[in-house]
Structures are given as structure tokens and as C-alpha cells.
Amino acid sequence: MIKFLDLQKINVAHQQEIEERLLQTFRSGWYLLGNEVKTFEQNLKHYLDAEEVIGVANGLDALRLILRGYIEMGVMQPGDEVIVPANTYIASILAISDNGLVPVLIEPDLHTYNVDIDKIEEKITAKTKAVMIVHLYGRVVWSEELLALANKHQLKIIEDNAQAIGAEWNGVKTGNLGDAAGFSFYPGKNLGALGDGGAVSCKDAELGKVIRALANYGSNQKYVNIYKGLNSRLDELHAAALDVKLKYIDAENDRRRAIAKRYIAEINNESIILPEQPETGAEHVWHLFVIRTENREKLQAFLTDNGVQTLIHYPVPPHKQQCYSELNHFIFPITEKIHEEVLSLPISPVMEDEEVTTITKILNQFSC
Numbered sequence: 001m002i003k004f005l006d007l008q009k010i011n012v013a014h015q016q017e018i019e020e021r022l023l024q025t026f027r028s029g030w031y032l033l034g035n036e037v038k039t040f041e042q043n044l045k046h047y048l049d050a051e052e053v054i055g056v057a058n059g060l061d062a063l064r065l066i067l068r069g070y071i072e073m074g075v076m077q078p079g080d081e082v083i084v085p086a087n088t089y090i091a092s093i094l095a096i097s098d099n100g101l102v103p104v105l106i107e108p109d110l111h112t113y114n115v116d117i118d119k120i121e122e123k124i125t126a127k128t129k130a131v132m133i134v135h136l137y138g139r140v141v142w143s144e145e146l147l148a149l150a151n152k153h154q155l156k157i158i159e160d161n162a163q164a165i166g167a168e169w170n171g172v173k174t175g176n177l178g179d180a181a182g183f184s185f186y187p188g189k190n191l192g193a194l195g196d197g198g199a200v201s202c203k204d205a206e207l208g209k210v211i212r213a214l215a216n217y218g219s220n221q222k223y224v225n226i227y228k229g230l231n232s233r234l235d236e237l238h239a240a241a242l243d244v245k246l247k248y249i250d251a252e253n254d255r256r257r258a259i260a261k262r263y264i265a266e267i268n269n270e271s272i273i274l275p276e277q278p279e280t281g282a283e284h285v286w287h288l289f290v291i292r293t294e295n296r297e298k299l300q301a302f303l304t305d306n307g308v309q310t311l312i313h314y315p316v317p318p319h320k321q322q323c324y325s326e327l328n329h330f331i332f333p334i335t336e337k338i339h340e341e342v343l344s345l346p347i348s349p350v351m352e353d354e355e356v357t358t359i360t361k362i363l364n365q366f367s368c
């Protein structure tokens with residue numbers, strides 16, 4: 001069986017270094033808001049070339065805290081609108097509605113699966129305060145037009161960078177393109193912790209300060225509470241493991257790129273639509289390698305029968321979920337088509353060349 005993602009193998013590749021750092025942290029007796037988090041924040045900041053980095057408990061909190069920070073600063077208020085792609089993972093949208101803000105969904109481009117920038121302006125109202133872009137599957141979404149549009153309408157650009165750490169647009173890392181970004185270190189992400197973890201990066205030092213306080217009960221001095229905050233901190237143990245793995249992220253993303261390149265060159269089947277290579281200047285990090293086919297159930301069963309595990313990202317779009325009954329009446333044909341047809345193939349830095357060959361051969365034998 002070729003696993004969709006072999007997390008054990010991914011982490012064991014750095015076993016000795018991770019174990020040493022974990023043991024050191026364990027023995028230090030200091031488990032929160034200490035040197036490991038500080039070191040990781042510094043190294044991630046340096047890696048991104050960002051102004052501010054704040055470790056938080058998970059990726060959803062990173063996005064929630066950015067929006068909450070803007071609310072505390074008076075940049076937006078509950079009832080304001082945030083534009084977001086309809087085909088994102090639901091966490092992007094939960095971060096918006098959790099703050100009493102209104103998610104305004106827009107369709108993606110069927111070829112890149114990323115938000116169609118040309119469809120943003122028609123959705124802007126007097127209440128629109130931000131655009132949340134999502135570098136879905138690890139593919140960068142950015143353009144000069146987007147920046148010009150945000151400046152023209154005084155919108156904040158928030159990046160959901162949960163799937164794209166290490167990706168670049170003309171030499172600038174994602175997470176450092178917009179005003180603020182949320183990162184997830186969920187174990188299956190390209191930079192995965194040994195449990196939950198996340199981070200915020202932002203350009204505005206004041207926003208960084210507000211978010212740091214919000215994540216720690218709304219306080220940046222013990223027992224002095226400025227905001228009605230939450231408890232969303234990155235643990236020392238996770239930071240220690242992440243700091244080790246951060247050193248290898250570029251090499252691991254390179255390996256993902258090499259696998260994606262082979263899939264694109266070698267899969268040759270009329271009933272399978274492959275992802276497009278990114279435009280020049282954009283570095284894709286292939287968090288997921290997503291193909292499309294009209295007969296997904298049959299293809300997935302065929303792969304399972306031949307020993308290849310696949311997953312679907314995602315089977316049901318957020319606007320069709322029970323929890324968003326207020327959005328259920330919307331019809332987004334491109335989003336719905338994507339959710340009906342996508343299938344994610346195994347891709348990871350520890351996949352062997354022979355596994356790629358095996359999967360490719362099986363796919364080339366499939367007929368709908």
C-alpha cells in the first residue's frame with residue numbers, strides 16, 4: 001500500500017535532532033512562552049523576511065487573531081465584510097464568521113483552483129474591509145492588480161498561508177506578500193508539528209503587539225488585561241520540533257516539486273486533468289497534488305484496488321455545510337464542480353521514485 005502521507009517517515013528523517021531538542025526542552029522545566037518559541041519565531045521571521053512573527057496554537061487561531069487584532073485596532077468592526085474564495089478549506093471562513101464578520105464568497109479559477117482576482121471588485125461594498133487570499137494546495141495567488149485593488153479600496157490583504165509555507169512570488173515568500181498571514185503547523189502540512197501549532201506574520205508592528213497580547217489572555221504584562229483575549233500559544237515542545245524542521249523545509253519543498261514535475265510529465269490519460277504548472281516567478285510548494293476527473297469515485301476505487309491511497313480535498317464546499325445554513329442557497333458552479341471532481345494523489349518529501357512510477361503507471365491504465 002502506498003500511503004497518502006507517511007508522517008512517521010517524514011519525522012523520523014530528522015529523528016536524532018528532534019529528539020535532542022525535545023529532551024532538552026523537557027529537561028529545562030520551561031514549557032510555555034520561553035526560548036524555544038522565541039528562537040523559532042526569530043528563525044521563521046528571518047526565513048520569511050517578515051517584520052513580525054507570533055507563534056500561536058493552530059492555523060485557525062492565527063487567522064482568527066489577525067481579524068480580531070484589526071477589530072481591536074478599529075480597522076474593522078463586526079458586521080463588516082471579508083472577501084474569501086468559496087473553495088477554501090472551511091477554517092478560512094470560520095475565522096471570519098467567528099469574529100462576527102461576514103464572509104463574502106467568490107468563485108475560484110477552474111485552472112489554478114485559486115481565487116479569480118478579476119471577480120473581487122464586483123463584490124466590494126462600503127462594508128468590505130479585507131480580502132483573504134488562500135494559497136490553496138501550495139500554489140501562490142498574487143498579482144500587481146490585486147495589490148492595486150486593495151490600495152484603491154483601502155482593503156487589508158490577509159493571506160491564509162496554511163498550505164504554502166516556502167512558496168514565493170518573484171522572490172517574496174508567501175506570508176510576506178499581504179498585510180498579515182496565518183500559518184498552520186498541523187502535522188500533515190509542509191512544516192508540520194507533532195500536534196497542533198500555528199503562527200501569524202504581519203508587517204504592522206502595532207498589529208503584531210495586539211495579536212501577541214490577544215493570544216495570551218489579552219495581556220502583555222501578567223495580570224494586566226487590555227483585551228478580552230484568548231489562550232492561543234505555541235507550546236515550547238512544538239516550537240523546538242518546528243525549529244529543527246524549518247531548516248529542511250526548502251529541501252523538502254524541492255523534493256515535492258520534483259515529484260509534481262514527474263507526475264505532470266508522465267501521467268498521460270485523457271480522462272485525467274492535471275494541475276497546471278505555475279506561471280514564471282511563482283514557486284509552488286505542492287502541499288497537495290490535485291487531479292480532476294469526471295468519474296472520481298471510479299478512479300479512487302481503481303487506485304485503492306491497486307494499493308494507492310488517495311484523499312479528497314475537499315468533498316463538500318463550505319457554503320453547502322450544515323453549519324453555514326445562511327450560505328446554503330448560494331450556487332457556485334465552479335466551486336461545486338471542483339468539489340465533485342478533485343482527487344489528491346500521494347506527494348511528500350519522503351516518497352520514493354519507484355512509488356511515483358507505480359502510481360503513474362496505474363493512472364495511465366485507468367479508463368473511465
Ligand SMILES: *Cc1c(COP(=O)(O)O)cnc(C)c1O
Binds near residue numbers: 088091160163185196
Ligand atoms: C489547515 C488549514 C487551516 C487551519 O489550520 P489548523 O492548524 O488545522 O487550525 C486553515 N486554512 C487552510 C487553507 C488550511 O489548509
